[in-house]
Amino acid sequence: MIEVPYLGGHTLQLLQGGRDYFAALEAAIDASQTEVRLETYIYAFDLQGERIGAALERAALRGVRVALLMDGVGTPTVPEAWQQRWAQAGVHWLRFAPLGRLGLLAPRYWRRLHRKLVVVDGSLAFCGGINILDDYNDPQHGPQQVARFDFAVQVQGPLVAQVHATMAQLWSRLLATRQLEQMQWAAARAAWRSGVWLPLDNPLPGAVGQGGALAALVLRDNLRHRGRIERAYRKALGMAQQEVLIANAYFLPGAKLQRALVHAARRGVRVRLLLQGRYEYFMQYHAARPVFGRLLAAGVEIHEYTAGFLHAKVAVVDQLWATVGSSNLDPLSLLLAREANVVVQDTGFARELQRRLEGAMAQHARALVAADFDRRPRGQRMLDWLAYGLMRLTLLLAGRRY
Numbered sequence: 001m002i003e004v005p006y007l008g009g010h011t012l013q014l015l016q017g018g019r020d021y022f023a024a025l026e027a028a029i030d031a032s033q034t035e036v037r038l039e040t041y042i043y044a045f046d047l048q049g050e051r052i053g054a055a056l057e058r059a060a061l062r063g064v065r066v067a068l069l070m071d072g073v074g075t076p077t078v079p080e081a082w083q084q085r086w087a088q089a090g091v092h093w094l095r096f097a098p099l100g101r102l103g104l105l106a107p108r109y110w111r112r113l114h115r116k117l118v119v120v121d122g123s124l125a126f127c128g129g130i131n132i133l134d135d136y137n138d139p140q141h142g143p144q145q146v147a148r149f150d151f152a153v154q155v156q157g158p159l160v161a162q163v164h165a166t167m168a169q170l171w172s173r174l175l176a177t178r179q180l181e182q183m184q185w186a187a188a189r190a191a192w193r194s195g196v197w198l199p200l201d202n203p204l205p206g207a208v209g210q211g212g213a214l215a216a217l218v219l220r221d222n223l224r225h226r227g228r229i230e231r232a233y234r235k236a237l238g239m240a241q242q243e244v245l246i247a248n249a250y251f252l253p254g255a256k257l258q259r260a261l262v263h264a265a266r267r268g269v270r271v272r273l274l275l276q277g278r279y280e281y282f283m284q285y286h287a288a289r290p291v292f293g294r295l296l297a298a299g300v301e302i303h304e305y306t307a308g309f310l311h312a313k314v315a316v317v318d319q320l321w322a323t324v325g326s327s328n329l330d331p332l333s334l335l336l337a338r339e340a341n342v343v344v345q346d347t348g349f350a351r352e353l354q355r356r357l358e359g360a361m362a363q364h365a366r367a368l369v370a371a372d373f374d375r376r377p378r379g380q381r382m383l384d385w386l387a388y389g390l391m392r393l394t395l396l397l398a399g400r401r402y
Contacts, residue, residue: 008214010157017150018048019135021130024126025055030055033064035121036064037119038056039170041070042071043070043078043133044075045078048132057089070113073112076098111338112336112337113338114332115340116152123160124154124156126155127153128313129249129312129314130152135148146308151356159216162217213344218323218325229325232343233315236317237264242269243317246271246315247314247357248315249313250332251288253329257334274312275304277366286387287388289388291388292373303361313329319347320347325339326340335395
């Protein structure tokens with residue numbers, strides 16, 4: 001098993017919510033000179049989607065190569081007006097694995113593109129959990145009064161080359177596949193050969209910087225990197241000495257990750273979880289409840305965010321190790337989806353992230369009490385175990401162990 005090494009020489013900026021992220025992203029795109037690559041699960045053509053879409057259009061019109069990749073489930077359609085605008089400007093866009101006739105009934109379509117990555121001019125990257133979606137717009141529940149709670153990180157340094165490489169590889173493969181389906185043999189061969197075939201597990205030539213923050217790009221896919229993000233979490237939990245703080249939107253850890261959390265708590269590490277407190281999806285809400293009981297019994301503290309929808313996928317350990325990315329701690333992210341996290345070893349960055357998480361916990365979260373949780377109504381407990389059983393059955397039918 002090859003672990004992704006940390007690289008030095010990084011400048012990092014923590015971005016909280018769309019207010020920070022979209023301002024930084026638009027500025028970076030407007031300053032671009034050669035290339036912009038963007039991947040997202042959801043591209044909503046709302047206020048922020050149109051803002052970023054116009055920035056991509058402006059970049060393409062001045063000769064910047066723009067490559068936009070959206071997931072075919074998270075972004076089922078692109079409005080005709082935007083297709084025309086992007087075509088006229090020269091924006092290149094693709095959708096990852098659009099659904100076939102059977103939709104999500106076909107298990108092969110469960111493997112989604114969930115990562116959120118951007119590279120500008122090969123020198124600046126973004127990674128996190130924020131979709132191209134207004135903070136006050138929820139796809140399932142409509143307009144919201146409170147902004148979504150989420151994070152991204154802006155990166156400058158040697159890690160950017162790895163982000164660029166993984167994005168360029170995926171783009172070239174998808175483009176080649178699409179052209180093969182259209183029987184464009186020469187174009188498909190050229191697209192396949194144009195990919196940046198670099199060893200993502202190792203530092204790129206001349207990429208190891210000096211000074212600055214230590215950081216690593218941690219990917220999850222269905223080939224070479226199936227369990228890498230979960231292993232990064234488990235390793236950090238195993239090395240924790242004082243405290244662990246995890247904020248995660250969809251939290252349903254597998255057996256190994258549950259054991260890592262329990263073992264950390266039992267050896268005296270303070271383990272706190274900041275999780276989704278509002279009802280969003282039946283399965284995600286109810287199937288996690290049986291796991292909550294086990295963790296509370298072991299001394300893990302669980303806080304539910306209630307001000308709005310929590311979408312963050314971040315963690316801090318001992319105010320030194322931190323991660324910001326797209327991966328939830330649930331079966332969809334850890335077993336099926338393409339995900340990307342940046343893992344950081346830097347005290348200043350970790351403390352800033354922890355400060356913001358603790359502020360949200362103090363102002364907008366409620367703590368679960370083990371005794372009260374065990375006394376929740378029988379009907380709710382039945383729904384919880386039903387959802388948990390359905391989740392386990394679905395994984396069994398898909399041939400996945402969790």
